[in-house]
Amino acid sequence: MMNQSQQALVAAFGIVVFVAALGRAVAVLRGGTGPGRGPARRRGPGVLAELPPVWRANYRLLLGAAAVAAVLVWALAGRPVHGLIAFAAVAGLPFLLFPGGSAxxxxxxxxxxxxxxxxxxxxxxxxxxxxxxxxxxxxxxxxxxxxxxxxxxxxxxxxxxxxxxxxxxxxxxxxxxxxxxxxxxxxxxxxxxxxxxxxxxxxxxxxxxxxxALRKLDSDRARTRRKARNVTVLTLAVIVLGLTSVSYTDWYRTAPGQLGLMVVGLMVTGSLVWMRKTARNTPEPRLLLTAAERVEVEQP
CATH class of the missing domain: 1.20.81 (Receptor-associated Protein)
Structure with a gap:
């Protein structure tokens, strides 16, 4: 079990990660990733554009529900990383149900x-x-x-x-x-x-x-996306069942266990994000300069 200093350290770390995740989710809602160095970066519609209209219109509500779920799980389990995983699971639900890559x-x-x-x-x-x-x-x-x-x-x-x-x-x-x-x-x-x-x-x-032609190609890819979704849901189900087992999760209640669980969670999230990016259709490049790029060109 963790002493008070260890609990405070893990809690602080969890808060930092939670704030970073929430900030990233807000950036996704705005359809961009923020300004970058060098020439102005062209902002796309964001990953929310790949979701069905109902999910796009109500994603802010889902994000609020994810924050509530994180607080409740954190309070019930007494461990911040459990709350972070709950937040990621709820906020990422539509992306799991509708894998990326749809044209x-x-x-x-x-x-x-x-x-x-x-x-x-x-x-x-x-x-x-x-x-x-x-x-x-x-x-x-x-x-x-x-x-x-x-x-x-x-x-x-x-x-x-x-x-x-x-x-x-x-x-x-x-x-x-x-x-x-x-x-x-x-x-x-x-x-x-x-x-x-x-x-x-x-x-x-x-x-x-x-x-x-693109619709036909997308229908062929849909089978692969369905398989990816099924594998993802099965993996998450195994993780949830494992975390509900007291004997299995005793170690994860310690400070090293919380950090280890954080690493595992980041690895799973990273693999899902990578899989989504590899399946996503790359939009054709613009033929004309954007307004921001024209301003940069006109500047001395």
Missing amino acids: RTEVEQLEAFSDWLQQLSSVIAAGKPLEVAIPSSLSTVPDLLRAAVTRLSQRLADGVPAAQAYRLFADDLASNTGDEIVMVFQMHTQARGRGLANVIKEMAFNKSDKAK
């Missing part, structure tokens, strides 16, 4: 782009210029693009030069496909050719074909 979000984005581009091509083919076709598409634009297209329409209505409005549209979309579309729009502002409708229509078909 669902990217497929939905490609399909949204395809639908919107087809609408634009039809309006432009009817004789309307691009700057008029974009606001005209607001009533039928897919939900995933509605906010960005609405901002673009508002900028055009406010008199923002088309080339600049399209560049800001790329910042709102923050994707390779968005950059590709904006580059076509910007080229059109310089050369008002008659083939814009055909170019946009061809781009729409291309995005649709890409979405279909």
Whole structure:
């Protein structure tokens, strides 16, 4: 058993780790990892974007429940590391149920782009210029693009030069496909050719074909992700059963045992994070500079 000084040391260590874990969870909610050295780092949508909408919308509540679970287990077990493990188990539940690597979000984005581009091509083919076709598409634009297209329409209505409005549209979309579309729009502002409708229509078909291919690939990968989820759940079940055995966990109630349990917990967590990263689809690189990168380039 631990004496008071050992308990205080382990408790302090547990609090530091708990605060670090909570800070990391907040960073995940914000969709980034914070500023880095050197050139501005492009911030992605974060791992929450890979979860189903219900889990994304309620993850803050789950994070609060994880904190409550950590405090309760810590109080009942009298050991801080047990509380940390409870926090990690509850906060990581949706990521265990839905292993990383799903291309669902990217497929939905490609399909949204395809639908919107087809609408634009039809309006432009009817004789309307691009700057008029974009606001005209607001009533039928897919939900995933509605906010960005609405901002673009508002900028055009406010008199923002088309080339600049399209560049800001790329910042709102923050994707390779968005950059590709904006580059076509910007080229059109310089050369008002008659083939814009055909170019946009061809781009729409291309995005649709890409979405279909990616959906098929993702369905093949889903079997591997299900196996990984089953192995993870089984491993956690064995750990929980082991920790509920008094004879098995006597050593983990000592100071060295708490540190050892911390190491084991970090190793298991690290292996799950690594497995998730290896299964995740790497987004295509941006074609245009972000707003932060443009500022750095313009600075003397």
